[in-house]
Amino acid sequence: MARGRIVINLEACKGCQLCTTVCPSNLIRMANSFNSRGYRPAELVDPQQRCTGCALCAIMCPDAAIEVFREVKVKSQEGSAAEEVVLVVTGPA
């Protein structure tokens, strides 16, 4: 199984809970606090690192508030693969 991680932009999240409904491992829940716009944002609760980075939550998020990272095995010839993808990151990380 691949290992993954998600980053939720708490200020962009509107607390719609859609991500929580699609996570196959049920790893997302709503925070108890509010963001500055008055919404309760989602948070990843993954103590056992069960997130596979399947990205279903991010695909579903209407507010593009979730970024997904996944561990991949790369032949480190130039060690550049990771750098390349970093260029894609334009949203608030």
Add this chain to the structure above:
Amino acid sequence: MARGRIVINLEACKGCQLCTTVCPSNLIRMANSFNSRGYRPAELVDPQQRCTGCALCAIMCPDAAIEVFREVKVKSQEGSAAEEVVLVVTGPA
């Protein structure tokens, strides 16, 4: 063959000639004079009484300028048939 007769309302006629094109016996032609609206009206030229009252000209006339009469055999019990149809006449006869 039935015998017929048409009455062309010279002032209503706009001289479009459509009636002339549909008369199966070619009995309608355009007059040489003009009506008060400047059109040359159609006229029936039927010296031999060949008009059958088929009404094709009238059906075709865009200006409802033609009335058609046809001779019919009626059992004159009350002699009323003719009267009845007269009631239909509302245009300028």
Add this chain to the structure above:
Amino acid sequence: MAKELLKGNIAIAEAALRAGVDAYFGYPITPQTELLEHMSRRMPELGRVFLQAESEIAAINMVYGAACTGAWAMTSSSGPGISLMQEGLSYIALSDVPAVVVDIMRGGPGLGNIQPSQADYNQLTRGGGHGDYRCIVLAPATVQEAIDLTVLAFDLADKYRTVAILAGDGLIGQMMEPAQLPPMRERSRTRPPWALTGARGRPPNSIAAFGLEAETLEAMNWRLQAKLQRIRQTEVRCETWLVDDAEILVVAFGSVGRIAKTAVREARAHGIRVGLIRPITLWPFPYKPIEQAAAHARAVLVVEMNTGQMVDDVRMAVCGQAPVYFHGRPGGSVPVPEEILERIVELSKED
């Protein structure tokens, strides 16, 4: 009847029902949508006609059609929708059929916004479409007055067979105030003789807003003008308050009229001799009362929620007797009494 706490939009809708509206056709637009929504419930309840049109253009033309049958028909909208109705209004105006239009004005131009405004003054009072016509335009300052003027709008539209427009600004549409609704009118109207109902036992009626020959249309125009002149002579309405000794005359309509009232009251408390004229009919405009009040004024201050659309009318009324100043807040900003007071105080200091 007891007073109820009523939102302007609902109050207008309910007043129209009680005045006897037969048909409502409308399209959603903030800040008037509650009016449409209220009608969607109440008209069917009362067995009357409600139809949500596909557009404002369709709505005004449905109103036209319904009005042609002798019915009391209405629509409601806001700035952009009213702009789209101009051709239809121009047709109705020449057709001598009655219709009521409610305009709950919002910020403009363009899409503008949904905040209160008085940005439609020109398009309402100048016969915004093409040709020489005017609509009666009534501007309420309170929810109670919105009710009363709605009823009046129907009566005037019916009496003169013309378009009567209730011009509320977004404030009037959105605010709630205790107000009293009139009782439901008996509706025993017979179809007027000019109505299109099918030419049963009479020659056909026809309604057509044109005259292909210049002479025909010219005559129709002068006939229309004669009617408008009658309306000018008889239907001018305005509120005058403390004008008798006023050195400063404030002119403001609709909810700005009431806001200005607070400012005038406070200015009086400061000892400034200031009075208020609040046009209730924006067309026909109260030129006379303003002219008279301006005769002994040192300054006239027009306050509006726009960039000064009524100023022309006030200038024509004042006719050089006193300088005309303007204070305005366009685009959805609402002037507060404080700022009006400030202008009054300023003017009182000039000599």
Add this chain to the structure above:
Amino acid sequence: MAKELLKGNIAIAEAALRAGVDAYFGYPITPQTELLEHMSRRMPELGRVFLQAESEIAAINMVYGAACTGAWAMTSSSGPGISLMQEGLSYIALSDVPAVVVDIMRGGPGLGNIQPSQADYNQLTRGGGHGDYRCIVLAPATVQEAIDLTVLAFDLADKYRTVAILAGDGLIGQMMEPAQLPPMRERSRTRPPWALTGARGRPPNSIAAFGLEAETLEAMNWRLQAKLQRIRQTEVRCETWLVDDAEILVVAFGSVGRIAKTAVREARAHGIRVGLIRPITLWPFPYKPIEQAAAHARAVLVVEMNTGQMVDDVRMAVCGQAPVYFHGRPGGSVPVPEEILERIVELSKED
């Protein structure tokens, strides 16, 4: 270039081509249809954009879209079609993009007729749609002037990024007169920086005629007003003729201006001291020149092919210095010099 015998509509179309119009979108309506027809042939010939729109609403919005790309776009219509464009015009006005609209006015209200008229004065000069905006309005009196003002309309629209309207009456559109067309302009315009062209190597441009928050829209409104004020100060145009010693001042625009000129000439021949002011810009209106001329006039006579829509503006200009009279022919009737002369003679006899 030599003079040609040109029909007003054709002359305007050809002048627009030579001024450099990039795109034309329009819908047929008498009495302007030749303009559309001429464009349908000439624009493709010149490799420019012509599209017969499905309606006036579509046409004005196509103009809006084309103008957003920095192109010079235009449409043409007559009264009823202009009414339908009011929402679009209101959007364009707040958007700060240039557009030219030609209105060849016909009898109104409603369908009216196709005879010449000046029935659109109010809807053109009062910013006929909702909100606080105005369009530049130019009124030619001859075919030559129609040509010149068409070119000017494009230049003003471009300069101020606003709507400029050429307001011809049906007479101007339909008549022929010898006139000279300008040479074809070099078209080497670069797209202005605000234009929508795809955000290539720059942050995106956006054009939006709204501001959801009151403060935003209010600021946009004041900015627009400042622009309008600049136009008021610099772009007023009118013809004054024999006004210096005039006791009677005739004010008339468009083709009525030239008809009145004949009457004035004849009245002068009768020894009556009468002069003419012919507003060329209906907005901004020539208040000052009229005010000055009225200072020594005994009477002002406004002549229009409508029921007196310009009278308000003249009254504001005259401001009580002299009585303002009106002679008008609405609904497609054209006043002839004889009847104007008659009114002048009448006025000259009053004291």
Add this chain to the structure above:
Amino acid sequence: MQVSVIIAGFGGQGVLFAGLMLAYAAMDRDLYVTWYPSYGPEMRGGTASATVVIGDEEIGSPVVLHPDAAIALNIPSFRKYEPLVKPGGVLVYNSSLIFEIPERTDIQYVAVPANAIAAEISDTRVANAVTVGALAAVTGMLPVEALIETVDRHIPAPRRATVLPNQEALERGAQLAAELLKQSSPSALPHYER
């Protein structure tokens, strides 16, 4: 100095083109001129008219109530314009179609069997030019040669076939008028001989 002419008739009678002949001829001679068309409420057909004003100074009104001259190509036009022509003016009318009896004594009537003459030339479509030729000759407002030249200069390519018939019609109209003039005095209308 100005002269105004109204030409009126049924839609198909070439009323507008008749006016154009005058207008072009005037322009070709550097005169001021306006041409203004007017239609009745009919879609096509019905009555149409063209008003032409020619002058040596800027022209005010392109419309006139009382023309100096009128050409009536059909009965309704005759009836409409007979009373409107200015005293001292001229009324040319198509006597092939108009059988009215002139009522005024203060204008000059010129009866031109325009359809008949036109038919002699080619077809009735140039009846309008016959009346224009007659008007020009009878009033002298423009030389007939000017009109003949104008027709040649301004009829565009697709319609060149109509040049000669129109020229001939103008000529025939003028000849006829010349005949008539021998019997009566010329009109007092302005002449633009330049």
Add this chain to the structure above:
Amino acid sequence: MQVSVIIAGFGGQGVLFAGLMLAYAAMDRDLYVTWYPSYGPEMRGGTASATVVIGDEEIGSPVVLHPDAAIALNIPSFRKYEPLVKPGGVLVYNSSLIFEIPERTDIQYVAVPANAIAAEISDTRVANAVTVGALAAVTGMLPVEALIETVDRHIPAPRRATVLPNQEALERGAQLAAELLKQSSPSALPHYER
């Protein structure tokens, strides 16, 4: 004599209804009153406010720049209205969500842990009523009993289930304010005791 209140918060916090409670209570006591809502540019959510003006004479402006009292249900509202409240006025705020430090010394602050109290009653939806209860008690502008009565009288059939929680919330807010009042002096706002 007039008193103006602005209630502001996120769209879902029941701002408009809070204003309505005051408006109805005023009307039921035959006072003049206006209620005016205002929304931000957000479709839903975002910030909303209700302005209520109560008086014993005809009310001029239904909008006010400087309210006598304000209720802030969220941080943006606190920040917006803190500087606007009239000197001598009152700012009630929802201390469950607002952790700002009061800056002015010329107004009275009333910190109400409205969400917490509301949660104790039923759910956070009646937090608004808690603050209204507190406002009423602290200012005395309307008796809390009047509000409690009003809620009963005006909440329509489909929502009757909310009557009791709202009433309890009003009560709890008022109690809390009474506690606070013991520690400070009452506000100087108009009271409508009739």
Add this chain to the structure above:
Amino acid sequence: MDEQIAVVNVQEQLVYARPRALTEETTNYCPGCTHGLINKLIAEVIDELGIQENTISVSPVGCSVFFYRYLVLDGVVAPHGRAPAVAIGIKRMLPDRVVITYQGDGDMAAIGMSEVVWAAMRGENITAFFVNNANYGMTGGQMAPTTLAGQVTTTTPEGRDVETMGMPTRMAELIAGLPGSAYVARCSTYDARTIRDARNAIRLALRAQMAEAGFTMVEFLSACPTNWGLSPQGALQWIKDTMVAYYPLGEIKVSEAVQRLKTKR
């Protein structure tokens, strides 16, 4: 056999007269314009169904702007393209009256597209007579939505270029595709047979309205000899030879309810 001998007289009978629902006024239509014929057919059917005193007409802006006057009916002229909306206003007030609109192709298919689509979408109980003459008649022959590919008009001097102007609009098919339309037919009037079919279609459309079946429309391929630059006869021939190929005649949609009417008669 009966002994009685019937006295048989030869009498002259009026077999074709101007319909009563048609005014005596001469129309403004050009010579050979089939607007006149279509007006006449509608009048004939109104006579036949005996609904003259029960019918209200809505006229368009276009050559047939006087339709309201040519037919002896209560009527109103709608703004350009808005006839369906005006008709809906009338019909909703007077659901037991027969309400008909009469629109040209510019009027209905260009500026009035939204209104007619919406009338059909809602299944409004009105009948639209749609006169497709492949151009804007009244304004002098500009391209209409229905102008054929390659057809020269005053605004398509090189012929309609379907690349930039799109294909001609088949209104009958478009309306038939909408849920609320009950009966849609395309007819013409270029000969006795098509005239008979047209009359039948008009009759069925009106009967369908009377039976509250929904929106009904009859499209007519109509001659505009003036702007086509053809003789009246040539114009009819052009319809037959050229228009019909793109605009097939016949019933395009017959809802079940209307089908029942048809068999019932």
Add this chain to the structure above:
Amino acid sequence: MDEQIAVVNVQEQLVYARPRALTEETTNYCPGCTHGLINKLIAEVIDELGIQENTISVSPVGCSVFFYRYLVLDGVVAPHGRAPAVAIGIKRMLPDRVVITYQGDGDMAAIGMSEVVWAAMRGENITAFFVNNANYGMTGGQMAPTTLAGQVTTTTPEGRDVETMGMPTRMAELIAGLPGSAYVARCSTYDARTIRDARNAIRLALRAQMAEAGFTMVEFLSACPTNWGLSPQGALQWIKDTMVAYYPLGEIKVSEAVQRLKTKR
């Protein structure tokens, strides 16, 4: 076999990021509103096709009035319903740019019916994104043309009565029926699969425009939890259970030219 042994590292890779064509600004959409999702998908495809600097947007009036700002594109807001006309004005001037409109169901199917029908009729090379949320969102949940039969809205308190209001409008089918449309699909975004299909449809529509195939449109069944009175999840469920039954998902029209594109990739 090769003797070289590849050094395999485990690295963390960003597999899903906010698309570049999407602004960082938080939208005004309600929580769970799928306008946001659709905006995101369009941005993703624009990124993918690399056309951000070549695309011009036309926004509607409605909840998505800020579409022009949410996407990092040159853009304009059209008057209510007129986005196609504005887009045509742009496209005719700049035929090599990609021009897209984004319209709600009130905007396109009600007031804007004529403009969109005409864009499709003329085969204008623009792409329309049509967001069908079965009501007027921005004005607070009134009946839209697309409101389902029986659906309660603020103007159909008893549920939409199809007798008086007509059947809900199937825009995709209507547009597909017009001659100038090249590609029409109906999508949704209620789960990963429909989201993937939606992205594919967006991509194909834009590619078709770039290939000048004609008018293209993608309809989205979109959630309006606020006005539907449902939770975001409940709203998606309602689309899946109720809306899809009346508005079938899938490609409704694929012209030959587009079919070729599809196979070509």
